[in-house]
Amino acid sequence: MKVYEIPLRFVKSFLIETNDNEMILVDAGTPGSGRSIIEAINKMGKNTNRIKYVIFTHSHVDHIGGAYEVKSLIGDAKFGIDENGSDYLKNGKVREPVLHSSLMKFLFTIGKPFLFRRFNGVNVDLTLEEGELVKGVEIVKTPGHTNDSISIYLPELNAILVGDTLQGTKNGLKYPNIYENFEELLKSVEKIKSFKPSMVYVSHGISSFKFLV
Secondary structure (H helix, E strand, C coil): CEEEEEEECCEEEEEEECCCCCEEEECCCCCCCHHHHHHHHHHCCCCHHHEEEEECCCCCHHHHCCHHHHHHHCCCCEEEECHHHHHHHHHCCCCCCCCCCHHHHHHHHHHHHHHCCCCCCCCCCEECCCEEEECCEEEEECCCCCCCCEEEEECCCCEEECCCCCEECCCCEECCCCCCCHHHHHHHHHHHHHCCCCEEECCCCCCECCECC
16 A cells, blocks of 8 residues: 655645555546646556546646546546536536635735636536445545535555645744634534544645644
């Protein structure tokens, strides 16, 4: 079991390689990121035909925007997301982030025309439910950042991929600046901490095992 980070502009995708010689791609970046993801996987020496699932930590456009392009470049992988994100993924709808500071609102206004545009959707083959996706890969519901946020726990590595439920800094992990429900976010972070993970992979910032919250 291995996890590979795929850096994309200001966000990341992840590739999970299972012990059954299959691969799971987690998130697809902003619109236009698909080719960069596939090229990164090819540079690793991995055959993209081994990707059996493409799953999404939540439905913000910087995570699902590249889904259509990824689908056009790989084989018959199943695409999955939490039920609350299905409409956004299927119809290419932009889910605007809930912002809590003037600076974030300003940055969003600047970036919206370039990053937060409509995109081609993909069919949802799989609704992600809490529990085992495949052997050694478990879906964990972690709402708060959005109501469709999930994490992926890998028991063998005692590692967890959390999307935007936490943000990484050089000093450790903190709450994200963007969230829809802070009470749910707090509960989800405590849920993540209860695993006592040896590594927390975040989509923004530096992955770490150190919690600042």
